[in-house]
Structures are given as structure tokens and as C-alpha cells.
Amino acid sequence: MRKKISVSLCLVLLVLPGLLFAAGTKEKSSVGGWKPTKTITLVVPWGAGGSSDLTARILAGEMENRLGVKIAVVNQPGASGATGTKAAFEAPKDGYTWVGNADMSIATYQILDLLPEISHRDWQAYLGILTPCVITVNPDSPIKDWDGLVHAFKTREVAVASAGIGAGGHVAAETFVKYIGTKYKHVPYKGGNPAVVATVSGETEVVMQLSQEVADMLRAKKLRAIAVMDNKPLMITGLDLIPPITNYIKEFPTVAFHFGLFIPRGIPQEAQDSISEAFAVAVQSKALKDMAEQKASIAVDIKGKEADTVMENAASLFSWLLFDTHVTKISPEKLGIPRP
Amino acid sequence: MEDNKLVKADFVVSLFLITFSIFIIVQSLLMPKYEAWGFYAMPAMTPFIFGFLLLFLSLILLGRSLKGGGHRIRITRIQIADALRSSEVKRFSTFLGAIVVYFLLLGNLNFVIVTAAFLFSMMLFFKGAKWWVCLIISVLTAFIVWYVFNRIFLVPLP
Amino acid sequence: MGAVYLFQAVIEQFSIMNLLYVFVATQLGIIIGMLPGLTATMGIALLTTLTFRWDAGNAIVTLISIYVGAIYGGSRSAVLLNIPGTPANAATCLDGFPLAQSGRGAEAIGLATTSSFLGSVAGLIALSFFTPVLGNLALEFKSFEIFWLAIFGVAICGNLTAAKDNLKGWISGILGIIFSFVGMEAIQGYPRLTLGILNLYTGFDIIPVLVGTYGLVEILHNLSKKDVKEAVSQIGRVLPRFKDVVANRFNILRSGLIGVVIGIIPGVGENIASYVAYDFSKRASKTPEQFGKGSVEGLIASETANNACVGGALVPVLSLAIPGSPPAAVLLAALWLHNVRPGPLLMIENPRYIYEFSAMFFWATCAMFILGLTIVKPLLRILRLPNAILMPIVFIFCTIGTFAINGRFFDLIVMIFFGLLAFPMRKLGFPEAPFVLGIILGPMIDENLRRGFILTNGNVLSFFSSPISMMLIIAVFFTLFARSRPVKYVFAGVSRGFKSLVRRGS
Known part of the structure; x- marks a missing residue:
């Protein structure tokens, strides 16, 4: 008897999830010519x-x-x-x-x-x-604003994290140094999140990844925003407007x-x-x-x-x-x- | 496997491993250097180190098997023939062959049919049960798997 | 105060509907975990799609239950078939399967369930009471520290074998590491050792490798045997004896702690936690020679640690929005999709959410324990099925699981390749556990070593500069040399000197 109960219980528990999730997949009427x-x-x-x-x-x-x-x-x-x-x-x-x-x-x-x-x-x-790249720094970094950023890049080798070769942060950094005319140290990570985390933890000083990836860390003041690589300011709810990079370099292209x-x-x-x-x-x-x-x-x-x-x-x-x-x-x- | 045989096998394995590790070391020497990053960041760095580690460990294995007399292997034709004729090898290669056929058919025919056919033939070959029991189990399994995975969970099936 | 909030949240969630979600989802998680190839990561990703339109609370409790269930569920197939259901349970195979073979299957499952439950409780405690404190620990693990952790992983490879042959364990581990280098590497994006095949650019995913080395090998092994073995009669109680659990209290505590800490480290997941706990437990054990032959301690260590790791991995998710393990990364994405914003702001905006989240985790843990103990006996009937019927079916599941991960046909070829590689390896005494561990560790070593050098312009000393690095280095040293004579001698000398000092002092 107990065996029977346990076997049927087993069956019920196997089948139930299927039924429950199948219930959510009711077909709905389609539109347009293509069905x-x-x-x-x-x-x-x-x-x-x-x-x-x-x-x-x-x-x-x-x-x-x-x-x-x-x-x-x-x-x-x-x-x-x-x-x-x-x-x-x-x-x-x-x-x-x-x-x-x-x-x-x-x-x-x-x-x-x-x-x-x-x-x-x-x-x-x-x-x-659409998500633009944002130049952000670790909050303990001496870089406070645009002038500080340019000064830092011109006087020392700044470590910039990115999500890898050819990823958003890398392209942004390359564009940035092309316009400033300096070098930097590129530190690639395996993905946007690890790159941002490395800057939060202070392993790297700057990260220029997408606004998507830095928004929450900016809100929590674990990163400091310097500029957004766009021609209009970036609004993040709960924060001051982030100035566009075109305020400082007029012809800087939008990296988004x-x-x-x-x-x-x-x-x-x-x-x-x-x-x-x-x-x-x-x-x-x-x-x-x-x-x-x-x-x-x-x-x-x-x-x-x-x-x-x-x-x-x-x-x-x-x-x-x-x-x-x-x-x-x-x-x-x-x-x-x-x-x- | 008995210790004696294992020592002999170790001898052969260590030779394989030494060849493999040399292959890895050579391959890593052929990789681009990316000088701008500094020598310490080149992609060859870790394969090179671990290639050497493997070489080192396989040399120890070789030494150990030599000490145990592992190099004294004799492979006769009778041994090979015996090995090939053993039912173990037959079962092994049949199953492997069936897998290959199954995979070849997968993308081309209906998943349920191919899977049921594969299951049925394997259960019959290995004498799992009476043929009609095998048939029922195979068809049911194939169908349930397809329904649950493809219909409910939207998992892509081959 | 925290305990009161947690208690309130637990009571609030006590409703028939909510419990139905928890139990059904946990059972589904257990099934997903049991099937080789379908992992916790996969399960959460699948269910994220299916629960997209649900109310946020129901969806999240479902996903947490899937996570907890899947990590536990993998132990089932590990014990019964010697095939880990998820990478997290690879260390469970080492002792779980020998136990089942010697007719103690019910006991092994009961122990796995109990220790998973206790591990989960350890995770729950960390999650609900220490999230703000422990969260910052995640930021302490930078490139150097993760590099040393990975090296520690390599060092324990020699210990993950049933036989006394450490050498073969290390060879297996290093082979795994070398295979993990195949594909595009993370620094310059150069495709290494691919022989020009585009499909190899992605490298070897852990799932096809795991299913190949364990699943396919076990199937081939069973089917090629001449005589079909008589099923061992599986009698015995499922619920472990209280005194067995009490005897292992330090083991459980240690493994739980290891699981939580490794869970917190970003990107390092359940699989490494269970291996490390297994190694520590073997070292501390009075009967290390039993490990790999059906040691209760080994089974407990591995299963406690991987479930404790679940809670640990969720700590940085809540406090920093940094996933502590691969499944946690998917869970984090799901939270975002449901408009829950974990991260540093959570503490300020909605501090009570941690307790709500923990309460969901609590119910999932309870569901796992109850479900885990109720349907053991019908499950054990699987062992009575003849291999000729069971093994082809298991093979179909292996195929589907491997294919489902990425939807790539190539992964099936990878699975067969590693199966054919591991089959002779097993016969020749090269254990598969270090091999799989090596596949996981390889990229960690490679990336973090080279990145560390880039950060410091090639300065080797920087690898020794943080306290966590030093601790890990000492651990590596003792793992490799603790049994060698000079170290033992010095160690004995120090302890003798210390003892005489103490005696003189008193």
C-alpha cells in the first residue's frame, strides 16, 4: 500500500510541473499576414x-x-x-x-x-x-572631473578595464585616447560585469563600459561618472546629469x-x-x-x-x-x- | 587491471603523454607574441607552462614504469586477435557504431522516430526484455522526451 | 532584529499557493538536476523564459527553488548511476556511487539529502544575516587571489583519486587544464590550439565534457560488460541516524563554511566548492583511506558544500549585484527582468527585501528536504532495471542535455570525443574528477595570471602582496608538501617546541 502511494506521489510530482507550465503556453491569435x-x-x-x-x-x-x-x-x-x-x-x-x-x-x-x-x-x-558608453572611475581615484581625467592620462599610465578586445569599453577607450593623444593600459576581462566589478574593487581605475552596465554602481556611489560619450547629457534617475563628452571635445563621435x-x-x-x-x-x-x-x-x-x-x-x-x-x-x- | 599489466600500460601511456606535451609546447611556441602587451601577457604563456608540467609528470611516470619493468611488453598477434574477438569489444563497438548512425540521422529525420528506433535496436541487441516490451518502452520514452522538452520547455532538440 | 524580520517573512509566505509553487518548482529543479547535462544554470534560464509574465514574487520564488533543487538533484544521479547530474555533484560520485554499489543506496541518498539541507541552512544563515558584511568579501577577490585559488585547485587534483596514485591525479588535472585552453582566450582574443576549426573557437563547454567523461563512460562501461550484474538489494533506512550526523558535525560545519565562502567569490561556483570541501574533509579524516571507496564523510562534505555555496553565491547578488556563481548570474538577470534591483541600493531602498528573499530560500530548502526524503524508494528501483534498458535511455538524456545547453550539434561530437578519451583513462587508473576540475580551473589560471601581470607590468612580487593571496599560497604549500619528510620534520619540531613551552609556562 505504502509503495503504491509513494509511486503515485512520485508520478504526480513528475507530471504536475509539466501541467502547470503547459497551462501558461496557451496559443494566442496572431496578426498580420504571416501565421x-x-x-x-x-x-x-x-x-x-x-x-x-x-x-x-x-x-x-x-x-x-x-x-x-x-x-x-x-x-x-x-x-x-x-x-x-x-x-x-x-x-x-x-x-x-x-x-x-x-x-x-x-x-x-x-x-x-x-x-x-x-x-x-x-x-x-x-x-x-540604445546605450552609450560612460567614462567612470573608482570613487577613491584622484580623478574627479574631466580635467583630472585628461591630466591623469597625460601624466601616468591609467589602467582601463574592458569587457575584452573589441568590446564596448575597449572601443570607447581607444576612441578616447585617439582624441586626447596619449597611451593607456588596457586590461581586458571576460565580460562587462567583471570589468565593472574590477573598477569598483579598485583593481583598475577607469572603466568606459556601457551605461547599462554601470548604472546601478553609479547610483550606489561605487563608481563616479566623468562624462558620457554622446552629444547629449545622460540622465540616470536619482543622480545628477552626466555631462556629454562633446562639452569638452566638440567633434568627439558618439560611442553608443x-x-x-x-x-x-x-x-x-x-x-x-x-x-x-x-x-x-x-x-x-x-x-x-x-x-x-x-x-x-x-x-x-x-x-x-x-x-x-x-x-x-x-x-x-x-x-x-x-x-x-x-x-x-x-x-x-x-x-x-x-x-x- | 593487475598491477603488472598496469605498469606496462603506464609505459605506453607515458610515451603518448610525452608526445602530446611536446606537441603542446611546440604549438605554444608558434602562437603570436603580441609584443605591445609585454612578454608576460602572451597567449602562449599558460599552455607553455602546463605543457612543461605535463612533460615533467609524464617523465616521472615513464621512470616509474621503467623501474617496474614496463618496457618489456610483448604484443603478439594472438593477443590482438583474442582481444578483438572478445564479446566486450563487440558490444562496445556495436554501441559506438549505433551512436554514430543515430547522430548522422538526427538532424535529417524526425526526432521521435530516430530516437525510438535507436532505443529499440539497442534494447533488443543487449537483450533487455521481450521485443514488444522494448518497443513500448522505446516509443514511449522518445515521445515523452520530445513532448516535455520541445513542447513544454521549448528546448531545442537535434 | 534580523531574525524577527526573517521569521515574519517566512510566516507571510506561508500560504497554500506559495507552497505549491515552491514544491512544484523544487521538484522540477530536482528532476532537472538529475538529468545529466541539464544544470542549474540551464534550468534557471529555461524557467526565466517561461515565468516571464508571472507576478514577480511567484517567478522569483520559482527560480530560487529551481536553483536549490537542481544543485541537490544532481546528487541523485551521482549516487545511483555514477553520473553527476550537474558539475556541482562530480565530487559526490567519488563516494556516493561506491556506497550505492555496496547496497547502501538508500542511506547514501538520505545522507546526501540531509547534508544538502544542512548546507543550505548554512547558506541561508549567511544570506539572511551576513549579507552586508560578507558582500564586500567578494570585492577582495581580485585577479591575484582568484589565480591562487585556482592553483590551490590544481594542487588538490592529486588528492581526488580513489587509488593512492597522486601522480595520475595530477596528470589528469593538467590534461584537463590543457584541454581548457582550446578556443579564444580572454586577453587578446587569440584562438589557441583550434587547428583552424571555427567550432573550436568557443572552446570546450564544461557540460559536454562532464557528460562525456562521466555519462558516456559509465554507459559504455556498463553495456560492454559481459554479464549483467545482479542488482544489489537496496534495503535500509533513508533518514540517516542522528548519531551519524552528530559525528560529522565538524565536517558539516567546515564544508558549509567552505561552500559559503567559495560561493561569495565572483564566478567561482558550486563545483569548486564541493571539490575543495571534499579535499579538506579527506585531510581531516581519521580514515582517509576510505575516501573514494564509499566514505560517508566524503559524501557529506561534497553535498554540504555545494548547497551551502548556493546561499553564498546569492550574497553578492543581493549586496552588490555581482553573481557569485554561473547559475546566480542567470538568477540576477531574472531579477532585473522582474524589476527587482538587487545591489548596493537594495540596502538603502528596501532593506527588508533580503529577508523576503531569504524566506523564499528557506521554503525552497524545506521543500528540497521533504521531497528528497519522500520518494527515495521508488527512485531506487531505477537500479533494478536491466542495464540494457536503462543505459540507452540514459544515453538519450545525455544527448538531449548536451544539445540543449547551446543548441549546437558540435557539442555532441565533443561529448563523444571526451567519452572515448575518458574510457581508457578510467581503465588505466587516471581519475576523471581532476580532469573535469582542470577544465574549470584552466581559464581561471590563464586569465588571472596574465591579467595580473598586465596590471603590474610583469611584477611577480605583486602576486604575493595581499593577505588572502598569502593564505592561499600557504594552503597550496601544505597541500603539496605536507606529507613530504622535511616539512613533517620541521612541523613536528615546531609543535614539540611549542608543547614544551606550554608545559614550562604552566
């Missing part, structure tokens, strides 16, 4: 919890409703996102495989020789989040990253239309706006031709920067990318 019939796979070629991942998950959660199917987020980290991006690119072009990534990564895989055959022009971008979805070109037109429509709704959602506010970034709605321009600009800015700083040996000219 997806199976689960859409959204490949995020970065670890769970990063900027690409957060953006992709929120967009997926909102778009599911519109499209009427489930969107499965799959993290495929490694090789700066190249292998995951490649896998998604090679999937059938039917609109059921998407990538969640940053404009900069997609735009530089070719120049970094990671995906020599896939150009940023092969993707249709749907960009939902877009996060969003990338879908290979060549999928059926009606699928493209439906995705566009669902995306337009998703970027207006409260969830994305809340996330943007919380993470000190901006919710944007860039798709179609406008997205192509953004991608083209990103490719030109970042490819030439990587080439000029000898990170890559391939000339962007060869790939038909004009100098900014």
Missing part, C-alpha cells in the same frame, strides 16, 4: 544576463503575444558571439531563427575574421535599446551601442512584415521602457532602412577604429566600408 506555426528560436550568442540577453528576452516576451507563438531564447556564448551568430545564419531562411546581439558585434565579425563570409549587410536589424534582433535577409516578405509589426509593438511596451529607465539607456524603435543606416555607420566607425589601432589586419576598404 507562424512553430516555436521561434532566438539565439543569443552571449551568456544569460548580459545586455544582449536582457534586451532579447524582453523583446521576445512582448513579441510572443503579437505573433501568437512561443519564442525560445537559446544562449550560445563563446568566440565573441561568432559561433552562435553563424549557426543562426545557417538555419533555413524561413523567419523562425533570430539572433539577439549588438550592432557593433554584428558589424565587426567580418573585419575581425571571425565570420569572414557574413557581412553586417546580410542582416535585417531591429534595434530596441544598439541592442536588438537580427534576422537574416531573404526570409518571406510577409514574415518580415509581421515581425516588423510585432517589434513595433514590443518597443512601445512598458517592460522595455522600464528596463531602459532602470539601466540608464534609451528605448528606441529602429527598423527597416533606418536600421540599415545605423548598421552602416556602426560598421564604418568600429571597423576603422579596430584597423587603425592594429587590432585587426584586414582593411575595411577591402570590404567596401567607407571611412567615417
Whole structure:
């Protein structure tokens, strides 16, 4: 008798979770011409919890409703996102495989020789989040403001943390020293969060990662902001405005990253239309706006031709920067990318 | 394995390891140096160190097996033939072969069908139970796995 | 005061609905943990997607329960099949499986459950009462300290073997480290040892390696055996005897502490915690020769530490928004998605949240204990299934788990490769535990060593400059040389001198 009870208890506990979670997956009516019939796979070629991942998950959660199917987020980290991006690119072009990534990564895989055959022009971008790089320092650092920052870079070797070669913080630092005309010590970490933590702990003095990644540490006064690499000030709720870098150097370009979805070109037109429509709704959602506010970034709605321009600009800015700083040996000219 | 045989095996293994560690050391010498970062930051640094450590440890293993007389191995044709004919090797290679076939078929045919076929053939080969019991178990497992993972948890299946 | 708040939060969460969430999610976590290849990280990531639209409280309690359940659940397959369900349970295999083989399976599961529970309680205490204090400890572990911790990990490789052959343990560990160097490295982004294959640029993920070296090897081992072994009768009580637990009180306390501290260190997770606790326990034990052959102490150490690590890993999540382990990183992302903002501001804006969070952890811990003890006997029937039926099914789960992690077909090839590599290794007496540990340690050593040099322009002395580094170096020294004659001699001399001093003083 007891055996029977325990066996049935075991069965119930095995089946119950399935039922409970299945209940949440009721199909909803779809819109537009395209009626997806199976689960859409959204490949995020970065670890769970990063900027690409957060953006992709929120967009997926909102778009599911519109499209009427489930969107499965799959993290495929490694090789700066190249292998995951490649896998998604090679999937059938039917609109059921998407990538969640940053404009900069997609735009530089070719120049970094990671995906020599896939150009940023092969993707249709749907960009939902814009996040600029912020120059921040450890609060115990003698650097208090812009003048102090420039003075420090000119008089000693300042250690700058970044999320790795070619990552946001690295590109920002290279652009910065290009305009100041000095050298610095680049200290790469494995991802944005470790780089920011290293600056909080004082292992490095400066970090120029994305505003998303530093927002909470700034709010908690564990980091001090010097300037944002944009032409307008950055507002972080609960803090003073962070001055734009163009206050000090007029012609300094905006170093900012877009996060969003990338879908290979060549999928059926009606699928493209439906995705566009669902995306337009998703970027207006409260969830994305809340996330943007919380993470000190901006919710944007860039798709179609406008997205192509953004991608083209990103490719030109970042490819030439990587080439000029000898990170890559391939000339962007060869790939038909004009100098900014 | 008995100690005597193990010492002989160690001899062969240590030779393998020495070759492997030399391969790693050579490979690390071929890596780019990235002089701008300073010699201490080159990518070859750790593979080189651990290649040497492995070489050192395998030399100790070699020395130990030599002391135990490990180099006196004789491999005769009869031994090899016996080994190949043993049922253990047969079972091992059948299962491995089945895995290869299974993986080759995976992306091309329906997951449930391939998996059920794989399970059924393996259970039959290793004589798990009567054939219809095997069939029921295989089909049920394949279906439940597919349903739970793909439908409920949205896990991608090969 | 903290205790009162915690108690209040625990009472507030005592409702049928809430408990249903906790129990169902914990059971799901246990199942995810049991399946080889599906880990805590994976489980939390999956459930984050599924619970996206839920109310924040329900979603978070579900995810915490999954985390606690999965880390515990892995011990099931480790004990029953010698296949760790998650990397955190690799050290549990060393003693859990021999115990089950000698007919003490029920007891082993009971012990694993009890020690996981006690470990979880240690984590709970750290989480609810010491978060503000311990949180800052996470910032003390910089490149140098993590480097030495990894070196300590290499040093204990020689101790993670059943046989007395330390040499083969170290060789295994170093082989693992060398294999972990394959792929793009973290400093210059150079693809090392990839032989030009793009798929190798990502390196070897720990999951395919773990499933290959343990799962596939065990399957091949069982299926190639000629005679099907008679299932050992599994009689015996599940709930461990009180005196067994009391006899291990220092072991439990030590392992819990190790688990919590390693959990707090950013990026260092449950797997390393259980290995280190296992090593310490072996060193302190009166019967170290039993380790690897079914030692109760070893099982307790490993399982206490990995569950204590869960609580530890969540400490910096709450206090600094820094994840202490890979699953905690995903949990942190989920918190953000649900508009909960952990981090330094939490203490100022919403100090009571720590207790709410701890209360969720408390209920998950209770659920794990109860679920863990109730359905042991039906579970043990798995062992009675003939290998010819069980092993092909286990193989299917191994395949799915490996594939599901990244959705890459290449990972299946990696799994087969490591299975074929580890099969002869096991026959030749090279243990797999250090090999897997090496795969985890390799990148830690590589990155932190070279980054440390970059930070100080190649100054070697800086690696010896902090108190934590010095402590770790001393630990490495004793691990490697404590049994060698000169050290023993000096040690004996010092203690004799000390004793005579004490005697003279009194």
C-alpha cells in the first residue's frame, strides 16, 4: 500500500510541473499576414544576463503575444558571439531563427575574421535599446572631473578595464585616447560585469563600459561618472546629469551601442512584415521602457532602412577604429566600408 | 587491471603523454607574441607552462614504469586477435557504431522516430526484455522526451 | 532584529499557493538536476523564459527553488548511476556511487539529502544575516587571489583519486587544464590550439565534457560488460541516524563554511566548492583511506558544500549585484527582468527585501528536504532495471542535455570525443574528477595570471602582496608538501617546541 502511494506521489510530482507550465503556453491569435506555426528560436550568442540577453528576452516576451507563438531564447556564448551568430545564419531562411546581439558585434565579425563570409549587410536589424558608453572611475581615484581625467592620462599610465578586445569599453577607450593623444593600459576581462566589478574593487581605475552596465554602481556611489560619450547629457534617475563628452571635445563621435534582433535577409516578405509589426509593438511596451529607465539607456524603435543606416555607420566607425589601432589586419576598404 | 599489466600500460601511456606535451609546447611556441602587451601577457604563456608540467609528470611516470619493468611488453598477434574477438569489444563497438548512425540521422529525420528506433535496436541487441516490451518502452520514452522538452520547455532538440 | 524580520517573512509566505509553487518548482529543479547535462544554470534560464509574465514574487520564488533543487538533484544521479547530474555533484560520485554499489543506496541518498539541507541552512544563515558584511568579501577577490585559488585547485587534483596514485591525479588535472585552453582566450582574443576549426573557437563547454567523461563512460562501461550484474538489494533506512550526523558535525560545519565562502567569490561556483570541501574533509579524516571507496564523510562534505555555496553565491547578488556563481548570474538577470534591483541600493531602498528573499530560500530548502526524503524508494528501483534498458535511455538524456545547453550539434561530437578519451583513462587508473576540475580551473589560471601581470607590468612580487593571496599560497604549500619528510620534520619540531613551552609556562 505504502509503495503504491509513494509511486503515485512520485508520478504526480513528475507530471504536475509539466501541467502547470503547459497551462501558461496557451496559443494566442496572431496578426498580420504571416501565421507562424512553430516555436521561434532566438539565439543569443552571449551568456544569460548580459545586455544582449536582457534586451532579447524582453523583446521576445512582448513579441510572443503579437505573433501568437512561443519564442525560445537559446544562449550560445563563446568566440565573441561568432559561433552562435553563424549557426543562426545557417538555419533555413524561413523567419523562425533570430539572433539577439549588438550592432557593433554584428558589424565587426567580418573585419575581425571571425565570420569572414557574413557581412553586417546580410542582416535585417531591429534595434530596441540604445546605450552609450560612460567614462567612470573608482570613487577613491584622484580623478574627479574631466580635467583630472585628461591630466591623469597625460601624466601616468591609467589602467582601463574592458569587457575584452573589441568590446564596448575597449572601443570607447581607444576612441578616447585617439582624441586626447596619449597611451593607456588596457586590461581586458571576460565580460562587462567583471570589468565593472574590477573598477569598483579598485583593481583598475577607469572603466568606459556601457551605461547599462554601470548604472546601478553609479547610483550606489561605487563608481563616479566623468562624462558620457554622446552629444547629449545622460540622465540616470536619482543622480545628477552626466555631462556629454562633446562639452569638452566638440567633434568627439558618439560611442553608443544598439541592442536588438537580427534576422537574416531573404526570409518571406510577409514574415518580415509581421515581425516588423510585432517589434513595433514590443518597443512601445512598458517592460522595455522600464528596463531602459532602470539601466540608464534609451528605448528606441529602429527598423527597416533606418536600421540599415545605423548598421552602416556602426560598421564604418568600429571597423576603422579596430584597423587603425592594429587590432585587426584586414582593411575595411577591402570590404567596401567607407571611412567615417 | 593487475598491477603488472598496469605498469606496462603506464609505459605506453607515458610515451603518448610525452608526445602530446611536446606537441603542446611546440604549438605554444608558434602562437603570436603580441609584443605591445609585454612578454608576460602572451597567449602562449599558460599552455607553455602546463605543457612543461605535463612533460615533467609524464617523465616521472615513464621512470616509474621503467623501474617496474614496463618496457618489456610483448604484443603478439594472438593477443590482438583474442582481444578483438572478445564479446566486450563487440558490444562496445556495436554501441559506438549505433551512436554514430543515430547522430548522422538526427538532424535529417524526425526526432521521435530516430530516437525510438535507436532505443529499440539497442534494447533488443543487449537483450533487455521481450521485443514488444522494448518497443513500448522505446516509443514511449522518445515521445515523452520530445513532448516535455520541445513542447513544454521549448528546448531545442537535434 | 534580523531574525524577527526573517521569521515574519517566512510566516507571510506561508500560504497554500506559495507552497505549491515552491514544491512544484523544487521538484522540477530536482528532476532537472538529475538529468545529466541539464544544470542549474540551464534550468534557471529555461524557467526565466517561461515565468516571464508571472507576478514577480511567484517567478522569483520559482527560480530560487529551481536553483536549490537542481544543485541537490544532481546528487541523485551521482549516487545511483555514477553520473553527476550537474558539475556541482562530480565530487559526490567519488563516494556516493561506491556506497550505492555496496547496497547502501538508500542511506547514501538520505545522507546526501540531509547534508544538502544542512548546507543550505548554512547558506541561508549567511544570506539572511551576513549579507552586508560578507558582500564586500567578494570585492577582495581580485585577479591575484582568484589565480591562487585556482592553483590551490590544481594542487588538490592529486588528492581526488580513489587509488593512492597522486601522480595520475595530477596528470589528469593538467590534461584537463590543457584541454581548457582550446578556443579564444580572454586577453587578446587569440584562438589557441583550434587547428583552424571555427567550432573550436568557443572552446570546450564544461557540460559536454562532464557528460562525456562521466555519462558516456559509465554507459559504455556498463553495456560492454559481459554479464549483467545482479542488482544489489537496496534495503535500509533513508533518514540517516542522528548519531551519524552528530559525528560529522565538524565536517558539516567546515564544508558549509567552505561552500559559503567559495560561493561569495565572483564566478567561482558550486563545483569548486564541493571539490575543495571534499579535499579538506579527506585531510581531516581519521580514515582517509576510505575516501573514494564509499566514505560517508566524503559524501557529506561534497553535498554540504555545494548547497551551502548556493546561499553564498546569492550574497553578492543581493549586496552588490555581482553573481557569485554561473547559475546566480542567470538568477540576477531574472531579477532585473522582474524589476527587482538587487545591489548596493537594495540596502538603502528596501532593506527588508533580503529577508523576503531569504524566506523564499528557506521554503525552497524545506521543500528540497521533504521531497528528497519522500520518494527515495521508488527512485531506487531505477537500479533494478536491466542495464540494457536503462543505459540507452540514459544515453538519450545525455544527448538531449548536451544539445540543449547551446543548441549546437558540435557539442555532441565533443561529448563523444571526451567519452572515448575518458574510457581508457578510467581503465588505466587516471581519475576523471581532476580532469573535469582542470577544465574549470584552466581559464581561471590563464586569465588571472596574465591579467595580473598586465596590471603590474610583469611584477611577480605583486602576486604575493595581499593577505588572502598569502593564505592561499600557504594552503597550496601544505597541500603539496605536507606529507613530504622535511616539512613533517620541521612541523613536528615546531609543535614539540611549542608543547614544551606550554608545559614550562604552566
